[in-house]
Amino acid sequence: MAQMEEKSGGKQKKGKKAHKTKKVSTRVDLTPMVDLAFLLVTFFMLTTTFSKPQTMEINMPVKDKTAKEEGQAVKESKSMTIILGGEDKIFWYMGLPENATVDVTDYSDKGIRKILLDKDREVGGLIVLIKPSKNSRYKNVVDILDEMSITEVKRYAIVDITDKDLELIKNI
Amino acid sequence: MPKVKVPRKSTLVDMTAMCDVAFLLLTFFMLTTKFKPDDPIIVDVPSSVSEIKLPDSDIMTITITPEGKVFFGIDGKYNRERLLGRISQLYNIQFTEDEVYNFSLTGSFGVPISKLKDFLNIPRNELPDIEQPGIPIDSVSNELGVWIINGRLSNPNFRIAIKGDQDVPYPVVKKVMDTLQDKRVNKFNLITNMEVRPQIKEI
Numbered sequence: 001m002a003q004m005e006e007k008s009g010g011k012q013k014k015g016k017k018a019h020k021t022k023k024v025s026t027r028v029d030l031t032p033m034v035d036l037a038f039l040l041v042t043f044f045m046l047t048t049t050f051s052k053p054q055t056m057e058i059n060m061p062v063k064d065k066t067a068k069e070e071g072q073a074v075k076e077s078k079s080m081t082i083i084l085g086g087e088d089k090i091f092w093y094m095g096l097p098e099n100a101t102v103d104v105t106d107y108s109d110k111g112i113r114k115i116l117l118d119k120d121r122e123v124g125g126l127i128v129l130i131k132p133s134k135n136s137r138y139k140n141v142v143d144i145l146d147e148m149s150i151t152e153v154k155r156y157a158i159v160d161i162t163d164k165d166l167e168l169i170k171n172i
Numbered sequence: 173m174p175k176v177k178v179p180r181k182s183t184l185v186d187m188t189a190m191c192d193v194a195f196l197l198l199t200f201f202m203l204t205t206k207f208k209p210d211d212p213i214i215v216d217v218p219s220s221v222s223e224i225k226l227p228d229s230d231i232m233t234i235t236i237t238p239e240g241k242v243f244f245g246i247d248g249k250y251n252r253e254r255l256l257g258r259i260s261q262l263y264n265i266q267f268t269e270d271e272v273y274n275f276s277l278t279g280s281f282g283v284p285i286s287k288l289k290d291f292l293n294i295p296r297n298e299l300p301d302i303e304q305p306g307i308p309i310d311s312v313s314n315e316l317g318v319w320i321i322n323g324r325l326s327n328p329n330f331r332i333a334i335k336g337d338q339d340v341p342y343p344v345v346k347k348v349m350d351t352l353q354d355k356r357v358n359k360f361n362l363i364t365n366m367e368v369r370p371q372i373k374e375i
Contacts, residue, residue, distance in 0.1 A: 037191065058361075060349065137342065138236070138342060146222070
């Protein structure tokens with residue numbers, strides 16, 4: 001491949017200017033240059049990070065210490081409480097904890113998703129209170145927020161778990 | 173049969189075109205590349221159907237490991253320098269030029285401020301082998317809050333992203349979120365992996 005046709009060119013040419021103007025080919029062997037270029041291309045291809053991480057945006061309610069909660073009344077019939085328990089379990093009930101019947105379900109599409117869809121259709125404008133318990137994992141929280149976006153439940157909030165709720169799930 | 177004359181062809185190929193392509197690609201990759209910041213921790217983030225991409229710059233990342241350690245990192249060399257300047261004023265710690273330089277190269281870190289100076293004197297190449305204790309988030313000394321406030325002051329455009337492992341117990345996440353809310357950060361991002369959005373079948 002080497003193609004050094006310029007051997008007689010170079011320095012001699014400069015010295016004896018116009019006398020010996022040999023026609024020198026201007027072709028240069030580009031093979032090493034291509035080699036180098038591809039080496040660099042490979043390097044950059046391997047180091048580059050194309051996939052940007054996905055994110056999930058959440059807006060938490062403003063926690064104002066001075067002004068006490070104005071107590072946005074949530075309609076009892078429309079509210080649903082989801083308690084995220086340990087070992088990937090979900091406890092849920094409708095309405096207030098006092099007279100609630102607690103059910104257990106899981107994160108599968110036949111589990112909580114079906115319940116959410118059914119209940120949302122039943123009452124219209126379901127309001128979901130998500131209460132992660134101490135035993136739940138971060139994944140559970142993300143999963144349940146995901147379910148909210150999949151089932152298109154518009155109104156939901158992550159709320160602290162109360163003693164009443166703990167009492168309810170204790171025996172299950 | 174007449175003899176077929178096979179003309180001798182030169183095996184030389186013109187490399188110019190190939191060279192052009194190679195350099196075009198090279199330029200492309202050089203311009204698009206963004207070096208992975210070396211994270212001291214590897215976390216396995218949960219997946220979600222959310223399709224929002226995390227912006228490239230101005231990100232403050234709070235990483236939570238499965239053991240519940242919290243790491244903090246901001247992007248941008250100059251942002252980090254400004255941040256360290258603020259911390260040094262606040263805590264009356266003088267940092268040498270080398271330490272500031274080291275800090276400006278550190279992606280995420282998880283050491284209490286009292287140990288920050290020692291941490292910055294560790295040669296950067298030994299860093300991956302060092303066990304970092306995590307940033308204290310308990311109510312006695314909530315240094316994460318200090319970092320968040322000063323991070324935002326050194327660049328108000330920062331968005332906050334929480335990068336938590338799947339198996340982080342919720343109370344730790346809650347503490348981090350509470351800290352954020354205490355600092356009046358009510359909008360933040362959770363970094364997740366992509367997952368296909370399931371179709372809802374009408375029953």
